[in-house]
Amino acid sequence: MKRSKSSAKWLRDHENDEFVQRARREGYRSRASYKLLEIDDKFRLLSPGTRVVDLGAAPGGWTQVAAQRTGGQGRIVALDILPMEPVAGTVFIQGDFTEESVLDELIRVVGGPVDLVISDMAPNMSGMKAVDQPRQAYLVELAVDLVDKVLRPGGNLVVKCFEGEGIGDIREMFRSRFDKVSNVKPKASRGKSREIYLVGCGFRPI
């Protein structure tokens, strides 16, 4: 009884959400698109020709934004553990990014240095901070590890993180690699969630 009541409330809140309604009107697959749009408006990461890796891409809201803003001239490789409908002009790999073989496949498909890595990966949430926080931190570490392998010097990184234990170490990983590190809480990121995005600009390979 309690469960169905809270599901009904979630559904009502979701339907009334400003960004859900905008996404429907404007043809985006998820409200998450507005997070990347806001980040990109601020940091100017995407332009025609930008080569992008998009981690945790499904259902494809960020991939759509990346495809639009690179004007069909970028090379965008998106990856998710879940299946995803194709986005025109992009390549999709389905696989678990924690698996070595999937990382190898991604590097093979990317085929050279990229200008930007974006990661909106998030684990299935258990609701228990002690479980979710380290799982998220692990996905962030893997995204940073990918950067060391594929990002060109001077390139940029955007990663979803959770505020809380371990975020200091993550910021340190960013500071040791990027000229400038910024925290962003986009308007489309729900106020009560601990989600923030770290943006690293100007990659210095270590």
Ligand SMILES: C[S@@+](CC[C@H](N)C(=O)[O-])C[C@H]1O[C@@H](n2cnc3c(N)ncnc32)[C@H](O)[C@@H]1O
């Ligand atoms: C918040 S959603 C991404 C939303 C997406 N950026 C968009 O704009 O539509 C997080 C995604 O991370 C993916 N994910 C979580 N763990 C993953 C893993 N180990 N490997 C690949 N994808 C993963 C989930 O399947 C989910 O689709």
